[in-house]
Structure formats: C-alpha cells, structure tokens
Amino acid sequence: MLGNVIVGQSGGPTAVINSSLAGVYKTAKDLGANKVYGMRHGIHGFLEEKIVDMDEKIKSDLDLELLKRTPSAFLGSCRFKLPEIEADRAMYEKIFALLEKYEISAFFYIGGNDSMDTIKKLADYAVEIDSPIRFIGVPKTIDNDLEVTDHTPGYGSAAKYIASVTKEIIRDGLVYDIKNVTIIEIMGRNAGWLTGAAALATCEDCEGVDGIYLPEVAFDIDKFIAKIGKLLETRDAIVVAVSEGIKTSDGKYVFEHGDHNEYVDAFGHKQLSGTAKYLADLVSEKFGCKSRAIELSTMQRCAGHLTSRVDITEAYQVGGSAVKAAFDGETGMMVTLKRESSDPYICTTGLYDVHKIANVEKKVPLEWITEDGTFVSKEMVNYIKPLIQAELTPIMITGQPRHIVVDMQ
Amino acid sequence: MLGNVIVGQSGGPTAVINSSLAGVYKTAKDLGANKVYGMRHGIHGFLEEKIVDMDEKIKSDLDLELLKRTPSAFLGSCRFKLPEIEADRAMYEKIFALLEKYEISAFFYIGGNDSMDTIKKLADYAVEIDSPIRFIGVPKTIDNDLEVTDHTPGYGSAAKYIASVTKEIIRDGLVYDIKNVTIIEIMGRNAGWLTGAAALATCEDCEGVDGIYLPEVAFDIDKFIAKIGKLLETRDAIVVAVSEGIKTSDGKYVFEHGDHNEYVDAFGHKQLSGTAKYLADLVSEKFGCKSRAIELSTMQRCAGHLTSRVDITEAYQVGGSAVKAAFDGETGMMVTLKRESSDPYICTTGLYDVHKIANVEKKVPLEWITEDGTFVSKEMVNYIKPLIQAELTPIMITGQPRHIVVDMQ
Numbered sequence: 179m180l181g182n183v184i185v186g187q188s189g190g191p192t193a194v195i196n197s198s199l200a201g202v203y204k205t206a207k208d209l210g211a212n213k214v215y216g217m218r219h220g221i222h223g224f225l226e227e228k229i230v231d232m233d234e235k236i237k238s239d240l241d242l243e244l245l246k247r248t249p250s251a252f253l254g255s256c257r258f259k260l261p262e263i264e265a266d267r268a269m270y271e272k273i274f275a276l277l278e279k280y281e282i283s284a285f286f287y288i289g290g291n292d293s294m295d296t297i298k299k300l301a302d303y304a305v306e307i308d309s310p311i312r313f314i315g316v317p318k319t320i321d322n323d324l325e326v327t328d329h330t331p332g333y334g335s336a337a338k339y340i341a342s343v344t345k346e347i348i349r350d351g352l353v354y355d356i357k358n359v360t361i362i363e364i365m366g367r368n369a370g371w372l373t374g375a376a377a378l379a380t381c382e383d384c385e386g387v388d389g390i391y392l393p394e395v396a397f398d399i400d401k402f403i404a405k406i407g408k409l410l411e412t413r414d415a416i417v418v419a420v421s422e423g424i425k426t427s428d429g430k431y432v433f434e435h436g437d438h439n440e441y442v443d444a445f446g447h448k449q450l451s452g453t454a455k456y457l458a459d460l461v462s463e464k465f466g467c468k469s470r471a472i473e474l475s476t477m478q479r480c481a482g483h484l485t486s487r488v489d490i491t492e493a494y495q496v497g498g499s500a501v502k503a504a505f506d507g508e509t510g511m512m513v514t515l516k517r518e519s520s521d522p523y524i525c526t527t528g529l530y531d532v533h534k535i536a537n538v539e540k541k542v543p544l545e546w547i548t549e550d551g552t553f554v555s556k557e558m559v560n561y562i563k564p565l566i567q568a569e570l571t572p573i574m575i576t577g578q579p580r581h582i583v584v585d586m587q
Numbered sequence: 588m589l590g591n592v593i594v595g596q597s598g599g600p601t602a603v604i605n606s607s608l609a610g611v612y613k614t615a616k617d618l619g620a621n622k623v624y625g626m627r628h629g630i631h632g633f634l635e636e637k638i639v640d641m642d643e644k645i646k647s648d649l650d651l652e653l654l655k656r657t658p659s660a661f662l663g664s665c666r667f668k669l670p671e672i673e674a675d676r677a678m679y680e681k682i683f684a685l686l687e688k689y690e691i692s693a694f695f696y697i698g699g700n701d702s703m704d705t706i707k708k709l710a711d712y713a714v715e716i717d718s719p720i721r722f723i724g725v726p727k728t729i730d731n732d733l734e735v736t737d738h739t740p741g742y743g744s745a746a747k748y749i750a751s752v753t754k755e756i757i758r759d760g761l762v763y764d765i766k767n768v769t770i771i772e773i774m775g776r777n778a779g780w781l782t783g784a785a786a787l788a789t790c791e792d793c794e795g796v797d798g799i800y801l802p803e804v805a806f807d808i809d810k811f812i813a814k815i816g817k818l819l820e821t822r823d824a825i826v827v828a829v830s831e832g833i834k835t836s837d838g839k840y841v842f843e844h845g846d847h848n849e850y851v852d853a854f855g856h857k858q859l860s861g862t863a864k865y866l867a868d869l870v871s872e873k874f875g876c877k878s879r880a881i882e883l884s885t886m887q888r889c890a891g892h893l894t895s896r897v898d899i900t901e902a903y904q905v906g907g908s909a910v911k912a913a914f915d916g917e918t919g920m921m922v923t924l925k926r927e928s929s930d931p932y933i934c935t936t937g938l939y940d941v942h943k944i945a946n947v948e949k950k951v952p953l954e955w956i957t958e959d960g961t962f963v964s965k966e967m968v969n970y971i972k973p974l975i976q977a978e979l980t981p982i983m984i985t986g987q988p989r990h991i992v993v994d995m996q
Contacts, residue, residue, distance in 0.1 A: 187762075191758075191759050191762050218764075219762075219763070219764045222764065223764065248758070249755055249758055249759070250755070250758035250759045250761065250762055251762045254761070254762050254763070254764060255762040255763060256763065256764065257763070338986055338987070341986070341987050342892055342987045342988055343886060343890075343892075345987060345988065345990065346658055346659070346885075346886070346889040346890060346891055346892065346988070347885055347886070347889065349600075349657070349658055349659035349889060349891075349990060349993075350600050350658070350659045350885050350888070350889040352659065352663070352993065353596075353600050353628075353659055353660045353663050353664040354628070354663070354664060354665070354666075355627075355628045355631065355632065355663060355665065360885075378986075378987065379987075381984075381985065381987065382984075382992070383989060383990045383991070383992045384990065470884075470885070472882075472884045472885055472886075473881075473882065473884070475879075475881045475882070476755075476756055476759050476769075476879070476881055477752060477755070477756075477881075477886065479759070480755040480756065480758060480759040481752075481755060482755055482758075483751055483752075483755065483892075483893055484892055484893070486986065563985070563986070566986035566987070567985065567986045568983075568986065569983055569986075571980070574977075574978055575790075575791075576790065576972070576976065577747055577750070577787075577895065577972070577975035577976045577977065577978075578747070578750055578751045578754060578787065578788075578790065578975070579751055579754065579755075580792060581754065581758060581792045581793065582792070583791070583792045584758075584761065
C-alpha cells in the first residue's frame with residue numbers, strides 16, 4: 179500500500195494512549211508508509227485541517243520511547259461525535275476531500291465507544307462513495323467498557339494504579355489507634371471495571387479493602403451504614419472503594435441524596451459529584467468517628483509514573499496491528515485483544531467488525547459481584563491480575579518522569 | 588552502652604518514616620544493643636505497655652529492605668502530647684518505671700514538632716530524677732516545618748510526588764481544545780513547603796503551573812480571578828497549585844468564603860476543607876468554563892511507589908545518627924540535616940538542642956515568594972530540587988509494591 183496514513187486520538191486520556199500512537203507510527207513506517215500524519219484534537223481538529231507530520235515529532239528511537247512513556251494524548255483529543263451521514267453529508271464530503279488532499283490511504287482512530295462510532299460512519303461513507311481509504315479503530319479507554327475485546331489498553335495501568343495506591347491508603351489508615359473510615363472514589367460512571375481493581379489490594383501483605391461497590395448493582399445506603407457500624411465494633415481502620423456512579427434503587431446517584439440542600443456548592447449550584455464525600459460525611463454523622471473521602475481523580479488515568487508493562491506493550495501492539503490490518507486491506511474494523519489463557523497469561527490481537535462494537539457499553543458481569551453487592555469475586559480478580567503485571571518505569575530525569583515535548587502549534 | 592533501646596513513631600505518616608525506623612534498628616543492633624523495642628502507637632501505646640521486639644519483625648536483610656520501602660508508620664502512630672511535668676508527675680513516673688522495667692538505655696522518637704516536645708520533656712525529667720536514659724529525636728514530617736534542620740525526611744518524597752504528578756495533571760489538561768481550569772490542592776495548613784514543590788513541574792518538557800499560592804501570604808480572590816481571566820484569553824488549559832491553608836487578608840480560610848451557605852455538607856455541617864473545590868466552582872461561575880479541583884490528599888504522604896532516593900537514604904541516616912548520638916552519651920537532642928552545598932548536593936547530619944526546636948513552625952521565607960504572591964522563586968526551586976533526586980523503586984511483586992507485613996497484635 180502506498181501513500182500516507184493519518185492517526186488521531188479521541189476521548190479521555192490514559193497513561194498508555196501514546197503507546198498506541200507509537201505503535202501506529204512505527205509499524206506504518208516499517209511497512210512503507212510515506213508520511214504518518216497526526217490529527218490535532220482528533221476528527222474535530224482534522225476538520226479544521228490541524229494536522230502534523232509525525233516525522234517532525236519523532237526524530238529518534240529515544241523520542242519514540244519517550245512518546246510510549248508519556249501519559250495523556252500527545253496529539254490532543256476531542257469529544258466530538260460525527261453526525262449521521264444523512265444528517266450532514268457536507269461534513270463527510272469535507273473529511274474525504276481532506277483525506278484525498280493529503281493522499282491518505284488509511285485512517286486510524288485511537289479511542290473508546292464514540293471513536294469506534296466515528297470509524298463506523300467513515301467506513302460506511304467510504305463504501306458508499308467507493309473510496310479505497312481504510313478505517314481501523316484502535317481501542318483505548320481506562321473504563322474497559324468496550325464490547326468484544328477481552329479488555330482495553332489503558333485499563334491495565336489504571337487498574338495497577340488503583341490496586342497499588344489503595345494498598346498505600348490502607349497502610350496510611352492503619353497508623354492511628356482511633357476509629358477512622360476512608361471512602362475511596364474511583365472512576366466509572368456506569369461500569370465498575372476500575373472500582374473492581376481495588377480488590378487487588380488484598381494480597382499477602384495487605385488485608386485489602388472492606389467493601390467494593392460497583393454501579394452495576396443498586397446501592398443500599400442503610401445496609402452500607404449497618405456494615406460500617408459492624409466493622410467499627412471490632413476494628414479501628416475501615417477502607418471501602420466506591421464507584422463514582424453508584425445509584426440507589428430509585429435510580430438516584432448516591433451523591434444526590436442528603437437531606438440538606440442536596441449538596442449545593444458555594445454558589446448554589448447542585449453538585450454532580452462527591453459520592454465518597456457524601457458517604458464519608460454520612461459515616462461521621464452516624465458514628466461520630468473520623469472519616470475521609472479520597473478521590474483518585476485524574477491521577478488514575480494519567481499516572482504515567484506507574485504503568486503496567488503488559489498494558490503499555492499491548493497498547494503498542496494494537497496500534498501496530500491496526501496498521502497491519504489496513505495494509506492487509508481491512509476496513510471498518512476494530513483491533514481486539516484476545517485472551518488465549520489467563521494462567522499463563524497469553525493474549526493476541528484480532529479484528530472485529532466495528533458495527534458490532536460502537537456505542538455498546540460493556541459492564542461487569544453480575545456473577546462477578548458477590549450476592550450482597552459489597553465485593554467482587556475471585557473470577558474478577560483473576561481477570562484483572564494479568565493486566566497489571568510488570569512495570570515500564572518512566573525515563574527519570576532530574577528526579578521526575580520525562581515526557582516527550584508537546585507543542586500544540 | 589549496654590542494655591536495650593526503644594523507638595516510636597508519631598504524628599502523620601510519610602513515605603519514608605519506616606526508613607528512619609530501619610536506620611535506628613540497624614545501627615542499634617550494629618552498635619551492640621541487646622534488644623530494640625518498638626512502641627505501638629508511639630508514647631500513647633507505650634503508656635499501655637504496648638511494645639514489640641523488633642527482632643521478631645525484622646528477621647532478614649530482605650525484611651529490613653521491605654521496611655525501608657514501606658510507606659506509613661510500621662509501628663503505628665499517635666497524636667498525643669505529653670502534659671507538662673508539673674501537671675502530671677504520675678505519668679512521667681509511669682513512663683520511667685516502664686523504661687526501667689525493660690532496661691531501656693536510650694529512647695528514640697521519630698516525628699515532627701509534637702514529637703520533639705515529647706523528647707524535650709522526657710529528657711528534662713530524666714535530668715530532674717538523675718536518670719541515665721538518653722532521649723534523641725529523629726525528625727520526620729512531609730510538612731518540612733521543623734526549625735534548625737535544613738529539611739525534614741519525608742519532605743523530599745512528598746515533593747517528588749507533587750512535582751511528578753503535577754506534570755502529569757498538566758499533560759492531562761492539555762488534551763482538549765476547550766477552556767479548562769484545574770486547581771490542585773496540596774497539604775500544608777500553615778507552611779507552603781509542599782505547595783512550593785509544584786514549581787518543579789516547570790522543566791524542559793513542561794511549561795509548569797500558572798500560579799502557586801502559599802499560606803505565608805494573604806490570598807486575594809479578586810486578583811486570582813483576574814489572573815485566571817487574563818490567562819484564559821490566550822490559552823485553553825490553566826493549572827494552578829494552592830495550599831489547603833490559604834487565607835484571605837481578613838484571616839478567613841478561602842474555603843470559608845462563598846455566599847451560599849458557606850459550604851455546608853449534606854448534613855448541614857460547615858465544611859472545613861475544599862479550597863480547590865471552592866476556587867474551581869468560582870472559576871466556573873465567573874467564566875462559564877470547565878473547571879476541576881484535584882486534592883492530592885493522602886497520596887502525597889503515602890506514595891511509597893514514588894519515593895526520592897535522597898530522601899529515603901537521609902531518613903535512614905538520621906535514624907542511625909540518632910542511635911550513634913545516644914551511644915556517644917548525648918540526650919535531649921534532635922538529629923538535624925546540614926546542607927553543606929546545594930550544587931553539588933552534599934548533606935551531613937548534626938545534633939541540636941531539642942529545646943530550641945520543639946513547637947516552632949518553620950515557614951517558607953517571604954523572599955522566596957514572588958512579590959505578587961503568585962509563584963515561588965528560583966531559590967526555592969534550587970532548595971527543593973536536590974531533595975527529590977533519584978528513585979528507590981519499591982520491590983514489585985505481582986504487579987504491586989510489596990510492603991512489610993504489619994500485624995498490630
């Protein structure tokens with residue numbers, strides 16, 4: 179295949195999304211692509227012709243290695259969903275005119291559900307107008323909520339961060355001889371994949387957390403309080419992990435409860451977050467003990483200083499596999515990760531029709547959640563564990579992780 | 588010196604307080620101590636005779652290394668200030684009776700200001716009753732607010748964590764092409780040593796944060812908003828670092844401002860934290876842009892997964908130096924760190940009369956804060972930089988940092 183290729187990043191950043199970008203770049207160059215363009219801020223930037231020549235950014239093997247180990251999206255990202263083809267043909271005509279202008283033969287998009295929707299629509303339009311340009315999706319999301327693929331690059335590193343930091347937070351809580359309750363809030367509005375990773379804190383040197391609450395099952399505030407009360411009878415330090423998206427059976431988010439002002443901020447705006455804060459306040463109110471809410475916040479998705487080598491390697495592989503697939507003539511596909519075995523862990527890449535993936539949110543199977551809804555099963559732990567193995571230490575310069583320089587011109 | 592020694596940990600945990608414990612243990616054994624006892628939960632536990640024989644916990648060089656690399660206080664901690672001697676002679680009699688029972692010749696206490704107060708009082712009482720027992724303080728606090736010592740063990744690792752994670756958060760904020768403001772909240776109610784470390788995010792590959800606000804100078808909310816407004820005119824992503832303890836010129840904490848309910852929680856309790864949240868809400872209110880508040884929270888003091896080798900080594904050294912000082916006949920002293928030179932960084936240990944240290948809080952010199960109060964000077968950066976250098980990677984087992992097993996019997 180001759181000509182140029184283009185690659186973009188979309189959706190929320192992860193610690194390893196740039197490893198996929200590195201994989202796309204390297205394999206494309208190795209397979210003979212002339213130019214590898216990068217879209218600034220995904221398809222949104224591309225529509226404004228904001229593109230860069232990746233050769234100007236990656237000038238050496240060291241640059242490539244720095245790119246792999248730099249968290250967050252090097253090219254910038256966007257949250258932009260393409261309209262239906264029928265709704266705005268002009269936009270598609272513009273995109274394809276630009277693709278022709280830059281002699282693009284293959285288009286790669288690294289992202290989650292919305293990004294796969296972009297690949298689907300562009301591939302459909304290409305068929306319609308009989309364009310030879312190929313469109314391949316590269317999976318990425320810390321949320322791990324993409325269908326068909328065993329897991330998504332980005333998830334393993336986020337899970338490793340959560341598992342490791344949770345161990346440290348448990349240690350921190352153990353030091354005082356007074357009753358104290360810690361609520362750790364973890365990302366995942368609708369799927370509990372990340373929160374479930376807190377279960378990995380249970381290991382030979384750590385008793386783990388005392389409860390794990392996923393959004394897949396209704397949260398019962400009274401039962402939660404009863405459980406904390408029971409634990410406090412015999413123990414000083416309690417730590418539980420909750421998903422930011424847990425809801426009570428009436429469909430209300432937990433943070434929407436509260437009998438005083440429904441959590442308004444200092445300006446009278448209703449708050450749309452603060453699950454851990456609400457529960458920590460509730461625990462103090464009920465038991466009069468010390469409590470704290472810890473949000474793992476942005477750190478869980480951008481901790482390039484604590485990545486999983488399995489994850490960062492797979493992120494690289496799916497990038498390269500996407501290029502290989504395009505060069506083999508595939509289009510309208512997403513690269514998937516296929517787990518051949520968990521023990522020993524063996525994982526390969528595959529391809530799957532993006533039409534069957536886009537816009538479908540994969541949740542944690544209910545059979546992986548204990549019957550009382552307060553923990554996850556051994557099966558879930560066995561599923562996650564291989565994905566957090568081994569490290570790819572950042573390149574440390576003057577005491578801090580070194581990143582590839584980004585200039586957003 | 589014959590007999591046994593005892594060591595305790597007090598105050599807030601740090602990532603390297605156990606390295607000082609390891610230093611005390613190893614040097615005491617090497618210098619011929621019979622038994623090294625550990626107090627559970629500091630002097631508070633000791634009063635209840637809760638002690639352990641460290642030989643039962645440290646059985647190998649591997650155990651010692653695991654102890655060094657385990658964050659938070661292995662022995663447990665307390666926040667307990669001894670009464671004045673005159674106020675409760677019975678308590679002192681009890682402590683010294685216990686010390687005699689266990690044939691203790693030297694007492695080491697690893698902690699901050701309150702812990703040095705404990706050393707001071709016990710040393711004074713020993714003089715009064717003509718006891719030969721020696722009392723030496725080992726400095727420890729992420730807050731870096733102890734007088735006389737150039738810096739405190741624990742600070743360097745917290746500063747390294749803050750500097751590194753701030754770089755990652757800045758990266759994360761850069762990805763979108765929409766206006767967004769991030770406020771990072773950093774520990775330090777009265778002293779800005781930790782918040783100042785955010786200045787280290789400025790390096791060859793990172794433009795750094797757009798403002799640093801320490802509690803040493805009054806915070807002007809209007810000027811802050813004006814500055815953010817000005818930055819938003821030309822840039823998309825703004826990141827500032829604030830100390831949790833910043834106050835306006837009327838002495839009110841920033842989080843106490845707000846014209847709606849003064850930040851009450853869902854139960855009507857006035858909130859005593861949330862500086863970043865308040866400012867992020869204010870920014871959204873004023874400019875209608877996306878904003879987020881990130882609290883580095885407990886992670887900044889317990890991140891054993893990202894310690895400074897300089898810090899962890901110095902923590903070990905001050906532990907060992909304390910033992911050596913006691914064996915040399917010293918008492919009523921705190922070990923200090925004496926910086927001989929910043930470039931090249933050369934630091935030794937010294938001893939200082941604990942009477943001149945206890946209960947005095949060291950703040951960031953005003954000349955290290957820029958005149959407009961929105962950043963710190965190059966001098967402060969040069970002061971911090973050597974303290975975050977190099978890493979002591981945790982011992983990683985099955986993908987997570989391994990810690991020494993703690994059993995709180």
